[in-house]
Structure formats: C-alpha cells, structure tokens
Amino acid sequence: GQNIDQPTEMTATEGAIVQINCTYQTSGFNGLFWYQQHAGEAPTFLSYNVLDGLEEKGRFSSFLSRSKGYSYLLLKELQMKDSASYLCAVREGSNYQLIWGAGTKLIIKP
C-alpha cells in the first residue's frame, strides 16, 4: 500500500538547524516534494528531488535516497517565520497526483 511517514511535531531554537525526516512506501516513484504550509494558508513549494542526493536552495536543503525510501528536509539558521507545517509528498507515476504525508509541525522557540 501507500504510506508516507513524518514526525508529527518538532521543536527547534531560533538560529539552529533542524532536520525533518520522511519515509515512504509507494508502488511507484516519480519524485518527492517538500512543501511549507503556514496555518490557514495553502502549501508553498520548497523543493523537488527525483534523483538521489542533496538539493540545496538557500537555507533549505532536501535529500533523497530512493533505495531506502527516505528523504529529509534540512533547515539552517532557523527564523521565527519558519514556524509552519512541512509536508512531504510523493508522486508515484506520470499522472502527477501526489501522495501526501500528514505533515510535521515545526515550532521555533527564541
């Protein structure tokens, strides 16, 4: 079956680094997405991985290991505005539908 797991909630300190993990079990794989969602707002795109390795984009980086069914989102130099939910989503096939994880609520403390 389809399954995407991420921690429900994490807490980190302003200025620090946090890693949010995502593991997936899907019948196919055609890319993994990370989205940020602030409360009451729609998700915004952060990153996309389809090949193994690390993709870096400013303070955010995303890593993928297809053999392990594993990804992580790394946030550096945390800011208070980074407090949000982070959603991991997998595209199984070519129809562009995404399978969504439940999201990780990240709480940043001063």
Next chain:
Amino acid sequence: GAVVSQHPSRVICKSGTSVKIECRSLDFQATTMFWYRQFPKQSLMLMATSNEGSKATYEQGVEKDKFLINHASLTLSTLTVTSAHPEDSSFYICSGLVHGEQFFGPGTRLTVL
C-alpha cells in the same frame, strides 16, 4: 512561479445551501487542476482531478453528486458543494499543474452552520 487564485477566501453558509468555489490560473493555462480538502491538523486529501473539457476523476469515497466540478476553460475550474452540511466545513484548496509541478491557490475556508 505560476499564480493560482481562489474565490471566495472565506464563506459561511447555512446547512442545506450550495456553495461554489472558483479556482483560476492567472498566468498559465491549466489543463489539469486538483481539488483538495484539509481538515484541522490533518494533511491534504485529494478529492478529485479536474481536466479541462472532460469529466473530473473523483477519489474513492468522494461523492461526485455532492461535489460538482466544472472545468470549462483552461483557466477556470469550479467546485460546487451541494446541500452543504456542517461536516463539510473544511479548508478547500485547488492547484494547477505546470510542467509536472503543482501550484496551489490560497484556499477557501468553508464553514457550514
């Protein structure tokens, strides 16, 4: 990135009435749009895939007669919640597909009294 708008952003209605939500792609043509529903503290749940000029494809458990989707043009898809009930209160989000990436609208908060 591509811009998607939704209207209205918030709507409160009485039980039994119908509500229409519009999703527009402002700077691109979207042959495919997705409609999601999100309950508090839960992730996005795909309701249906809307294809321009053809019938929508509904996910299992979603009543197509209750959630009417019309995608009559390349820039507009509408979701009508018919005979809304309090359990339909939720955050409804649409997205447009551009080169394999989904761009989300700002969402519509529906509250049914």
